[in-house]
Amino acid sequence: MAIFPRIEPLLGSDLYCLQKRGTVSPASTVVETDSLNPSWQEQARRELAGIKSSRCGWSYGRRGAPCVEPTVLACLALLVSGNEESRGDDLAHSRRAADWVAAIQHPDGLLPISQVVEGPGWTTPFAILLWCTLAVHDSARARAVLWLLSLAGNTGDRGAEARAVVGHDQTLAGWPWVEGTHSWVEPTAMSILALGRAGLGNHPRVAKGTRMILDRALPHGGWNCGNKTVFGRELRPQPVPTAVSLLALAAQGIRSPAATRGVDYLQRALPGLRAPISLGWSLLALRAHQAMPPGADTALERAFSDCAGRLDSVRSLALLLLASRQESPSLLTSSDSSQAQRHLTTKDMQRESSW
Amino acid sequence: MNRLGELVIKRRSFLTGVGGALATGLGAKHLCDWNEWSLRAPVFVAKASSYEVDLETIIKNGLMELGQSPAWVKGKAVLLKPNLVEASDRAPHINTHPAVVRAVAEVFRSWGAGSVVVAEGPGHCSDTQLVLDESGLGPTLRESNLEFVDLNHDDVVFVSNRLRQTALAQLALPATLKHADLIVSLPKMKTHHWVGVTLSLKNLFGVMPGIVYGWPKNVLHFAGIGPSILDIAAAVRPHLAIVDGIIAMEGDGPIMGTAKHAGVLVMGTNLPAVDATCVRIMGLNPWRVGYLVGASGRLGPVSERHIDQRGEPIASVASRFEILNHPSLAILRS
Numbered sequence: 142m143a144i145f146p147r148i149e150p151l152l153g154s155d156l157y158c159l160q161k162r163g164t165v166s167p168a169s170t171v172v173e174t175d176s177l178n179p180s181w182q183e184q185a186r187r188e189l190a191g192i193k194s195s196r197c198g199w200s201y202g203r204r205g206a207p208c209v210e211p212t213v214l215a216c217l218a219l220l221v222s223g224n225e226e227s228r229g230d231d232l233a234h235s236r237r238a239a240d241w242v243a244a245i246q247h248p249d250g251l252l253p254i255s256q257v258v259e260g261p262g263w264t265t266p267f268a269i270l271l272w273c274t275l276a277v278h279d280s281a282r283a284r285a286v287l288w289l290l291s292l293a294g295n296t297g298d299r300g301a302e303a304r305a306v307v308g309h310d311q312t313l314a315g316w317p318w319v320e321g322t323h324s325w326v327e328p329t330a331m332s333i334l335a336l337g338r339a340g341l342g343n344h345p346r347v348a349k350g351t352r353m354i355l356d357r358a359l360p361h362g363g364w365n366c367g368n369k370t371v372f373g374r375e376l377r378p379q380p381v382p383t384a385v386s387l388l389a390l391a392a393q394g395i396r397s398p399a400a401t402r403g404v405d406y407l408q409r410a411l412p413g414l415r416a417p418i419s420l421g422w423s424l425l426a427l428r429a430h431q432a433m434p435p436g437a438d439t440a441l442e443r444a445f446s447d448c449a450g451r452l453d454s455v456r457s458l459a460l461l462l463l464a465s466r467q468e469s470p471s472l473l474t475s476s477d478s479s480q481a482q483r484h485l486t487t488k489d490m491q492r493e494s495s496w
Numbered sequence: 497m498n499r500l501g502e503l504v505i506k507r508r509s510f511l512t513g514v515g516g517a518l519a520t521g522l523g524a525k526h527l528c529d530w531n532e533w534s535l536r537a538p539v540f541v542a543k544a545s546s547y548e549v550d551l552e553t554i555i556k557n558g559l560m561e562l563g564q565s566p567a568w569v570k571g572k573a574v575l576l577k578p579n580l581v582e583a584s585d586r587a588p589h590i591n592t593h594p595a596v597v598r599a600v601a602e603v604f605r606s607w608g609a610g611s612v613v614v615a616e617g618p619g620h621c622s623d624t625q626l627v628l629d630e631s632g633l634g635p636t637l638r639e640s641n642l643e644f645v646d647l648n649h650d651d652v653v654f655v656s657n658r659l660r661q662t663a664l665a666q667l668a669l670p671a672t673l674k675h676a677d678l679i680v681s682l683p684k685m686k687t688h689h690w691v692g693v694t695l696s697l698k699n700l701f702g703v704m705p706g707i708v709y710g711w712p713k714n715v716l717h718f719a720g721i722g723p724s725i726l727d728i729a730a731a732v733r734p735h736l737a738i739v740d741g742i743i744a745m746e747g748d749g750p751i752m753g754t755a756k757h758a759g760v761l762v763m764g765t766n767l768p769a770v771d772a773t774c775v776r777i778m779g780l781n782p783w784r785v786g787y788l789v790g791a792s793g794r795l796g797p798v799s800e801r802h803i804d805q806r807g808e809p810i811a812s813v814a815s816r817f818e819i820l821n822h823p824s825l826a827i828l829r830s
Contacts, residue, residue, distance in 0.1 A: 201646075201649035201650075201707075202649070202650075202651075205651045206651070208707075210707075254652075254707050254708070257651075257652070258652050258668070258707070258708060260708070261708060261710075261715075263710070317710070317714070318709070318710025318711065318714065319708075319709065319710050319714065319715050321715075321718065322710065322714040322715055322717070322718050323714055325710065325711070325712075325714070327622060327711065328710075365620075366582075366620050366621065366622070366711050366712065367712070371689070371752070372689055372748055372752075372820060372822065374748055374752040376751070376752070377582065377584055377587075377751075379582065379583065379620075379621055379623075379626075380623070380626065381621070381622055381623050381626075413585075414626075415629055416623055416625040416626035416628075416629050417625065418622075418623040418625060418626070419623045419625075419626045448625075453646060453649065457625070
């Protein structure tokens with residue numbers, strides 16, 4: 142049952158098709174390479190390609206079983222940061238990884254953390270993002286999307302006591318990290334991005350998840366990992382939840398005061414930010430909102446020098462590379478919802494209406 | 497193997513921990529006191545006015561007062577588990593101070609430990625490096641050449657949940673714990689708006705891998721915070737706790753509370769005994785902390801007469817910690 146359109150590949154036989162979509166000029170896709178003095182991006186690419194934990198994928202560290210999240214981030218980074226010369230290898234790496242991800246998918250569509258740890262499913266949006274980018278594994282992608290649509294964070298008005306303690310709308314369903322628990326900002330934002338890339342950006346679940354994201358925005362800017370206020374105290378914003386929320390809002394084409402305040406928060410936080418994962422996500426979000434600050438390239442290079450060679454550098458290297466490319470936000474936020482709507486079956490429409 | 501979602505079968509009620517203590521009622525003290533009649537544990541309390549004093553000497557003396565010596569440590573793989581919750585360079589009292597972590601590491605090194613690693617899985621922030629940077633621990637680790645393991649993203653092993661205070665049949669633990677001969681809980685002394693206090697037992701939430709339990713580790717909230725604390729403690733079985741109570745946190749802990757100068761380090765090899773002593777130092781009643789009532793007799797003693805208090809008397813270091821003004825927490829004072 143093919144319910145999803147065959148999405149135009151972002152990577153195909155031509156130079157990365159982002160160029161065809163007009164999101165980037167051909168010249169800007171090529172990392173400057175000098176064999177005697179390679180750019181930091183080229184060094185990062187080499188290191189990333191060299192630290193695969195197996196033939197199929199990357200783990201969080203440099204040993205252990207490959208895991209879905211680092212594998213997807215590494216593939217997206219290699220694909221977006223490569224050049225003509227590297228394209229064959231990048232595609233080969235990524236297709237092998239995409240095949241491996243499909244191979245460990247559960248029959249119901251859930252993607253586990255790895256082959257070793259079979260739950261809990263929050264990695265499913267990452268798999269969808271990779272398959273959409275490569276335009277492969279249509280049926281696996283369809284199962285993953287249906288599983289994602291079937292998953293929602295626990296909701297319900299838990300009475301006056303709960304309302305007085307927790308400051309957000311507990312009736313809005315987003316996505317949880319783990320089935321059977323509450324909705325949280327990061328898995329909700331990633332699910333919105335994945336469903337959007339799969340052509341379901343207009344799905345009611347995406348709309349509700351977006352409302353949840355907006356509801357959880359901190360009054361003074363940015364997002365915490367989930368709550369807005371507890372016992373009347375506004376919590377502190379964090380870069381990663383803020384960045385993925387902003388990417389989700391960008392994917393939905395939403396401009397709101399919450400997004401503006403989120404961008405302001407990230408721009409305020411950036412000068413002190415050296416942690417590569419936070420820096421990478423933050424710059425991706427600022428790119429998506431056309432708000433890249435001056436000095437971003439220097440910050441990325443500095444963060445690379447901090448994390449190069451570390452045992453746990455896979456996600457760091459990947460996110461720094463992604464953040465360095467103008468076209469990267471498209472890998473997360475582009476969509477073609479009109480085609481998807483045409484391909485929804487009656488059964489899926491019924492599922493839709495139940496939300 | 498498990499899909500964690502299938503393990504979550506019990507919905508959390510609000511204010512679980514303190515509610516548990518309430519439900520247990522006044523009989524808890526007497527019942528548990530009897531349950532732990534055969535248990536004894538020493539706890540050492542030291543004054544430490546600031547992070548600039550000679551913490552290594554204080555810790556070394558404390559360990560010797562507890563009956564430990566270099567022979568206890570020699571050649572062993574030591575894992576230090578500080579409390580890093582979320583990043584905020586403007587609120588250093590959220591996290592265990594880097595000076596305490598460094599001092600403990602240096603003591604174990606000087607006593608001939610085979611290796612010393614620092615390991616943590618922050619509960620509210622999926623970017624562990626950010627928490628390390630903003631807490632100041634990252635630079636300290638680099639200066640001291642101490643290895644750090646991100647427990648949120650470590651390899652995972654599943655163990656059966658032996659204590660079964662929650663309905664979770666298994667617990668996912670970081671593989672790094674398996675390789676440690678000595679596990680040391682290094683918490684911050686803080687109030688906690690859900691369970692009353694967070695000390696060496698609650699600190700163990702941080703070993704639970706975020707990739708399995710999420711950020712925050714909401715599976716454990718649904719399973720019940722207090723019961724989860726007991727299950728994790730029984731599974732991990734730490735060997736030592738050293739509580740950073742030099743600058744502690746009162747009020748709306750564990751994140752939004754205010755700094756409180758308590759000027760103490762509290763240490764011991766039995767975690768419930770250490771935590772009960774800390775609660776007394778904080779001017780609160782340990783028999784009103786649900787998970788300490790649950791720990792009594794199962795994991796250690798809580799009753800004052802079963803704890804061999806060494807070093808400073810509690811009365812000489814006790815100071816009243818403010819607690820959040822909420823009816824559910826008022827009982828902590830009674």
